[in-house]
Amino acid sequence: MTTSTALLVADLTGVAVFAASGASAAVAKRLDLFGVVFVGVVAALGGGIFRDLAIDEVPPLAFADWRYAATASVTAAAVFWLHPQLARLRTTVLVLDAAGLGLFTVIGTLKALDAAVPPVGACMIGMLTAIGGGLGRDLLTGEIPVVLRREIYALAALAGAVTVALLSASGQATAVPLTAAALLVFGLRLIALRRRWSAPVATLRPPRTGTRGPLP
Incomplete structure (x- = not known):
């Protein structure tokens, strides 16, 4: 299997x-x-469209290659019809989202590096590729986007993107190390959910309601 074929398979899997x-x-x-199909397609293709526009790949693969839209639509429709057999939908969503986060982080960072984007920019593109679909999904379903909550989400993607950039710089960007990078993102996300890890948030103090005494 050539590198381009492997990337296509990984991209369609994501x-x-x-x-x-x-x-x-x-x-x-x-x-x-x-x-259901519309939200599924937005969640599946949103991050990839951003990635392709960022690296000046026009039109984005989601529009140029029918396999992307077809894969997203068929998968979403299958979930609609098979959802009675899917137990504990919330857990299913979280696990699938963590898997997609890992896959899209690696693919987005690799494509940015291949397009001669400097490592720092490639890491940002990889992270935004991974979180873009989830952002669209949450907005369409009326949820506060996961990336804006206290949960470890974008940070996990950023850690994976940095790992990919380091592997590429050291000449180790082969199938096994890159799979390990995707699993790193997947594992970090699930562990953070399990242990309730979160990024720090600002502490808001209630306004003072007391009144001052009379001036002398």
């Missing part, structure tokens, strides 16, 4: 995973078939 994640979230919100 599309399917994020489509299933988006569709599961839409099913949980009791959207109709069109709504």
Whole structure:
């Protein structure tokens, strides 16, 4: 299998995973078939469209290659019809989302590096590729986007992107190390959920309500 074929397979796998994640979230919100497929497609293709526009690959693969939209649509529709067999939808959504996060982080960072984007920019593109689909999914289903909450989400993607950039710089960007980088993101996300890790948030103090005494 050539490198381009491997990247295509990984990309379509990520599309399917994020489509299933988006569709599961839409099913949980009791959207109709069109709504479930639409949310699934947005979740699956949103990050990739941003990535391709950022590296000046026009038109984006999501529009130029029918396999992307077809994979997303078929997967989302399958989730709609099979959702009675999916137990504990919330857990399913979270696991699928973590898997998609890892896959898209690696693919987005690699494509940015291949397009001669400097490492720092490639890491940012990789992270935004990974979180873009989930951001669209949450906005469409009326949820506060995961990336804006206290949960470790974007930070996990950024850690994976940095790992990919380091592997590429050392000439180790082969299948096994890159798979390990994707698993790193996946593992960090699930461990953070399990242990309730979170980024720090600002502490808000209630306003003073007391009144001053009379001036002398």
